[in-house]
Amino acid sequence: MATLFDSAAAAHGGLDIVFNNAGIAQTKPLLEIEDADWHRMMEVNAFGVLLGMQEAAKGMIAQGRGGKIVNTASVAGKQALPLCAHYCASKFAVVALTQSGARAWGGHGITVNAFCPGIVETDMWRQLDDEFRALPDTPAGTTLGDAHPDFPLGRFAAPDDIVGLATFLASSDSDYMTGQAIQVDGGMVMQ
Numbered sequence: 001m002a003t004l005f006d007s008a009a010a011a012h013g014g015l016d017i018v019f020n021n022a023g024i025a026q027t028k029p030l031l032e033i034e035d036a037d038w039h040r041m042m043e044v045n046a047f048g049v050l051l052g053m054q055e056a057a058k059g060m061i062a063q064g065r066g067g068k069i070v071n072t073a074s075v076a077g078k079q080a081l082p083l084c085a086h087y088c089a090s091k092f093a094v095v096a097l098t099q100s101g102a103r104a105w106g107g108h109g110i111t112v113n114a115f116c117p118g119i120v121e122t123d124m125w126r127q128l129d130d131e132f133r134a135l136p137d138t139p140a141g142t143t144l145g146d147a148h149p150d151f152p153l154g155r156f157a158a159p160d161d162i163v164g165l166a167t168f169l170a171s172s173d174s175d176y177m178t179g180q181a182i183q184v185d186g187g188m189v190m191q
């Protein structure tokens with residue numbers, strides 16, 4: 001990963017903004033989560049973010065002009081659900097890593113924030129919905145989205161609904177924000 005960050009910095013005159021956006025998900029009842037499920041989820045969603053943050057911070061500290069690290073968490077990092085507990089744990093970890101990075105690197109002018117999408121209509125969501133419908137206790141025709149309370153905005157998110165917040169966190173408009181995990185979920189989770 002260090003080579004990737006070094007190459008990007010060399011090609012673009014430095015490293016100013018990093019998005020940690022890789023992630024996986026799985027629908028599986030709490031009693032059925034196996035060691036391999038847990039470790040794979042934590043390896044990609046939590047450890048991957050940690051590595052991305054570390055490499056970004058090293059580069060930003062070395063260049064001495066601060067920077068912005070933006071992590072993709074989830075409303076699952078704010079409110080746990082029994083059908084994806086290991087995913088929730090990994091996203092709670094992203095929120096904790098975001099706060100830890102903000103405290104560790106703020107003195108270097110590095111802000112670390114996260115955005116927490118709710119249900120976004122993507123291929124990952126369709127995969128989770130398919131896994132939910134395949135569970136033996138799922139009533140025919142039910143989707144995972146049906147298991148959630150009514151959304152105040154009346155719909156799931158489209159990817160474009162997330163762009164504004166992500167752009168804001170990468171911009172100078174958010175220079176005095178750090179350690180935040182901001183929900184963009186149509187009111188799904190209100191805390």
